[in-house]
């Protein structure tokens with residue numbers, strides 16, 4: 524028997540990530556090739572953005588996707604998030620000329636407060652929320668705090684792009700294909716302070732990638748800066764921030780959350796439960812496994828002195844961001 528459609532809300536739907544994301548969702552890449560979807564698309568209440576969104580919807584229509592059971596355009600999160608099973612919060616305020624980090628945090632805090640409240644009011648009680656818009660961890664924190672009637676665990680931030688970047692860099696260095704590398708993870712904030720960590724990574728036949736690479740200087744001087752500053756390198760090369768790879772990571776994140784990782788590790792930004800000394804509620808990148816629509820933080824990993832320093836550093840940045848928006852959450 525055909526499954527009932529699931530409702531997927533996407534914000535910033537006429538933006539560049541949206542353009543790479545929506546077609547894949549409609550193609551069944553997000554929720555499975557037997558799962559019909561209804562797209563509920565949110566853009567700002569502006570004639571140009573709404574017109575662009577209409578254009579994207581015309582193209583979606585022209586693909587005649589068998590799994591696309593419906594779609595609608597919105598300028599109000601209260602209608603866009605109605606009964607949403609999945610919410611991909613991509614739209615955010617980009618940094619403008621002369622804007623300080625604090626101004627950026629505040630501008631986004633406004634957006635994610637409103638959207639968190641709307642999710643709280645109208646979304647499915649099981650809605651799975653992924654925040655992509657930057658600063659992703661803090662935006663997810665704001666949305667979570669603005670939705671007290673939804674389980675906090677339903678709010679996540681995207682570190683999967685960092686995870687995928689780390690996988691590819693380790694694959695290139697070691698010569699082991701990405702498909703044969705397991706137990707990669709990235710800790711912390713989606714920012715250059717993140718700590719990409721291949722200490723636990725193993726090949727299909729259980730060989731340690733750290734031993735195979737055996738180059739601590741490469742780890743510290745090449746790998747970590749390459750992964751940490753990859754977003755800026757893409758902007759420099761393309762003249763625009765990563766879009767297709769970001770959309771791909773969003774698909775990976777939600778697909779794994781919904782459909783499970785079969786014991787494989789992945790990275791998700793999730794509200795801390797106190798694991799590894801990260802204060803409860805901070806949205807932090809952790810290694811996780813997923814099963815039956817739930818994620819579990821991988822426990823019991825050894826944290827050496829260098830790793831602890833890195834984790835402390837990315838946590839400090841997240842706590843500063845949190846302090847910077849605290850007055851807006853009262």
Ligand SMILES: NC(=O)C1=CN([C@@H]2O[C@H](COP(=O)(O)OP(=O)(O)OC[C@H]3O[C@@H](n4cnc5c(N)ncnc54)[C@H](O)[C@@H]3O)[C@@H](O)[C@H]2O)C=CC1
Pocket residue numbers: 534535536537538539540541565566567572613614615616617634654655656657658659681682684685713764765766769
């Ligand atoms: N977490 C991650 O790994 C990554 C995050 N990003 C972030 O994703 C966000 C989106 O990137 P792009 O699609 O390239 O940007 P974009 O500027 O092309 O598109 C953003 C869209 O969001 C819309 N928007 C803005 N505020 C909105 C609101 N309140 N409600 C609904 N829509 C709204 C805009 O009108 C625009 O169409 C940015 O914040 C970017 O920094 C990008 C790459 C990776």
Ligand SMILES: O=C([O-])CC(=O)C(=O)O
Pocket residue numbers: 657684753754755757764765
């Ligand atoms: O750096 C940016 O603005 C986009 C981003 O988050 C990334 O590519 O990781």
